[in-house]
Structure formats: C-alpha cells, structure tokens
Amino acid sequence: MDCIPKCPRNAIAEGGDPLYIDRDRCDLCGVCVNICPSRAFEICGREMSIDMVVEEVLRDKAFYSYGGVTLSGGEPLYQPRFVSRLVRELKRHGLHIAVETCGHVSRRVFDDILDYIDLIYYDLKALDEERHIAFTGVSNKLIISNLEYLAGRDVNVVVRTPVVPGYNFVDLEVEICRLVEFVAGLGIGRLELLPYHRFGEEKYGMLGREYRLRVSPPEIGYLREIVDKCRPRNISAEVKTPILT
Ligand code: SF4
Structure with a gap:
C-alpha cells in the first residue's frame, strides 16, 4: 500500500490487513495522523491545561x-x-x-x-x-x-x-x-x-x-x-x- 505513511519509528507494519501498529515502538508522535490522506489514523485524547478545558467547556455553556x-x-x-x-x-x-x-x-x-x-x-x-x-x-x-x-x-x-x-x-x-x-x-x-x-x-x-x-x-x-x-x-x-x- 503506497498510501501508508512513513513512520519515523518503524512502528507501522506494511502489508497487514488490518494494518498493524507496534505499540511498543509508537511514541504517539502523530506523523502518521497528519499525513495520512484517508484519515485512517487517529490519536484519541490530548493533553490539556485547566484553562484549555474550562475554555472548551464554557463554549457550550x-x-x-x-x-x-x-x-x-x-x-x-x-x-x-x-x-x-x-x-x-x-x-x-x-x-x-x-x-x-x-x-x-x-x-x-x-x-x-x-x-x-x-x-x-x-x-x-x-x-x-x-x-x-x-x-x-x-x-x-x-x-x-x-x-x-x-x-x-x-x-x-x-x-x-x-x-x-x-x-x-x-x-x-x-x-x-x-x-x-x-x-x-x-x-x-x-x-x-x-x-x-x-x-x-x-x-x-x-x-x-x-x-x-x-x-x-x-x-x-x-x-x-x-x-x-x-x-x-x-x-x-x-x-x-x-x-x-
Ligand atoms: S504516531 Fe508516530 S510513531 Fe506512532 S505509528 Fe504514527 S508515525 Fe509511527
């Protein structure tokens, strides 16, 4: 698959179906998420400060x-x-x-x-x-x-x-x-x-x-x-x- 993003830590195994990610190698750098054209990759969760959480919450008050x-x-x-x-x-x-x-x-x-x-x-x-x-x-x-x-x-x-x-x-x-x-x-x-x-x-x-x-x-x-x-x-x-x- 030529659409597989190049992983800097070689955590993505090519040829597998479904695609296999070696989670011991993956450091969640996000490179694959940002360059995958079909948006097949996603990182769930992100670090937030108190201010960021409050701001987000208040947006829907x-x-x-x-x-x-x-x-x-x-x-x-x-x-x-x-x-x-x-x-x-x-x-x-x-x-x-x-x-x-x-x-x-x-x-x-x-x-x-x-x-x-x-x-x-x-x-x-x-x-x-x-x-x-x-x-x-x-x-x-x-x-x-x-x-x-x-x-x-x-x-x-x-x-x-x-x-x-x-x-x-x-x-x-x-x-x-x-x-x-x-x-x-x-x-x-x-x-x-x-x-x-x-x-x-x-x-x-x-x-x-x-x-x-x-x-x-x-x-x-x-x-x-x-x-x-x-x-x-x-x-x-x-x-x-x-x-x-
Ligand atoms: S998040 Fe980074 S280390 Fe993990 S699979 Fe994607 S490119 Fe590789």
Whole structure:
C-alpha cells in the first residue's frame, strides 16, 4: 500500500490487513495522523491545561440548562490535583459537576472536592470481596468504605454496577436483590445496573488487542423482572439499556 505513511519509528507494519501498529515502538508522535490522506489514523485524547478545558467547556455553556460537566475516564480521581483545581474553576462559573469514579482512592481525594461537585456516579463492581479481587485485582474494602462515607455527605450519589453473568454475578436473582438492599440500606436513592455488552470488541481489534471476555450478555428483560421483584422502597433501581458510543 503506497498510501501508508512513513513512520519515523518503524512502528507501522506494511502489508497487514488490518494494518498493524507496534505499540511498543509508537511514541504517539502523530506523523502518521497528519499525513495520512484517508484519515485512517487517529490519536484519541490530548493533553490539556485547566484553562484549555474550562475554555472548551464554557463554549457550550448555553446548552447546559439540564446538565453540566461530567468528569469521566479512565479514572479521573487518579489525577487528584488536576481534578481539584478543575472543579474549583468550573464551579466558579456556576456549572453543575458530576464525577464518575471507581471509588478506589484515598478519602482525602473526596474530601478535597466534595464542596464543588453535585453528583457522583460510583462504580460498585461486586459486593463479594473475593470476587472483586478475582476480577479487578483489588479488594472492595476501600471502595465500600468510601461509599458509606459519601452516603452520609451532602452530595448526590448514583451507584452503578455492571452485570457480567458468571463474573461479578453468579446467581442473578439473589445477588441483584442483595445489592439493591445494600444500596438502599445506605440511604442512597439510585442504583443503575449496566448489563454487560460486547460493543468494546471492535475497539480491542482496532488497538491490536485480543478480546478475551467471552460472556453472553444478560437478558435485559430478565434483569428488569428481577429488579421489579426485589425493589424496596426509597430507591430507584434501573437497568440501563446499553448504548453504542
Ligand atoms: S504516531 Fe504514527 S508515525 Fe508516530 S510513531 Fe506512532 S505509528 Fe509511527
């Protein structure tokens, strides 16, 4: 293919279909992106300063009457100093601020930003500690302790739990009801169940990575039936429909 851009680090292997990029060699210099005539190459993400982010956010402020800014990731709270300064700056402009987090951070990180944020989307991947360790590599003790702490603070919390049958849930009916009870017991008013889907499979291929999670997605109607059966009062528990982003 004569349209393949010349890579200064020889990271692009010619002749492969799809094209193979050796990511150990690639230093994200962007040369291929800039010269590829068919725009087949793209670098996702870029470094930005606080001022740049704020400027970009404010450009659309007129459309924020029903929302605001959501700090997402990866894990935004793994960049606590940046987030700390950013939320202060965004709040100065009167914006509604939400943060998506896995909760596996020091309590101090939350204390530092709580006065400036309005909503936390909090990942709780499994109630069972051993299963949590098996599938995420860390204990859920810190995550649950932070969740209990946040439940008592003046901030809205929505707990989000992925449902991956055979991984974080084995007996769906029993364990979903247990989760609903647990979240309701903390006084948290909203739980969202996120059924496993395979939309990420193609992205893995584009990154030259093997997609190894071969699980059948759960039946959404069945999950909704379970939630209807076990929903206690004082909590809105919802099964979200996966959306391709
Ligand atoms: S960004 Fe493109 S040109 Fe630069 S090292 Fe990576 S593959 Fe090569």
